[in-house]
Amino acid sequence: MKLALFDEHRLGVVIDDRIVDVTTAVTSHENDAETAGWWRGLCRDWAALAPRIADAAKSRDSLPLDGVTLQAPVLNPSKVIAAASNYRAHVDEMHQVQERTLGTVHPWMMEFDVFLKAPSSITGPSGPIVLPPAVLADGHEIHHESELVVIIGRGGKDIPVDEALERVFGYSVGLDITVRSPADRSRRKSYDTFSPIGPWIRVADEEFDPGALDILLTVDGAVRQQVNTADLLMSVPEIVSYASRIMTLNPGDVIFTGAPPGVGPIEAGETLVTTISGIGTMETMVR
Known part of the structure; x- marks a missing residue:
């Protein structure tokens, strides 16, 4: 099942190119994106x-998808966690990226770990990504990183690897937008609009394998990133388990699973199209 949030935080089930409003099936629903208790309860x-x-979804009339406004399919998570250095080819390319943008290579940044992004950086599939004027004035590059996004369900602390997928609610498409500068990693990735997520959530089930998904990112039609999640150094269950040993995972929390190789600068006026097999396609403008 694919779940979307649309218009004024209505809940919809996506079926092909249409959406069914199922908001009233969630009895605790309230249109308050800041508290979003109903979403975490879901x-x-x-x-x-x-x-x-x-x-x-079976008993109600559907609407055309192009007749609604899709919002980010997550609401006010308690935290946004991101995995760093989780594709070998990306780790290799970051030596050249850091030499060019920082003038040196930081070895600790080449090791897998997790860090936090501000939940306020989340935006929806209709975007846009807004490049901060002060960052551009300082001459720093701003890069795209297309990633599989995990949304936590029941959550918990110290989750065993073999139980991790049971704690996942679903999956979505994400972009981890990144300033290449000497600043703290969380700061560089937490500007407003720097975490586009969408277009919906593919709810987890036994048929869906997060370890065998194709990720494709194009910028103005040119392929920039193309990888399969089989190449992750730390699999989705391992990421969830690892993060839960550091911090309690709460329902609705978001995890970006790591950037594939092919990261590069984005500029105002460009269109980013990110597709993950089995989930969907998110098109985002840059301004």
């Missing part, structure tokens, strides 16, 4: 709510 209690939402 992530936590999905197993119990799924039959009701599935029934609503």
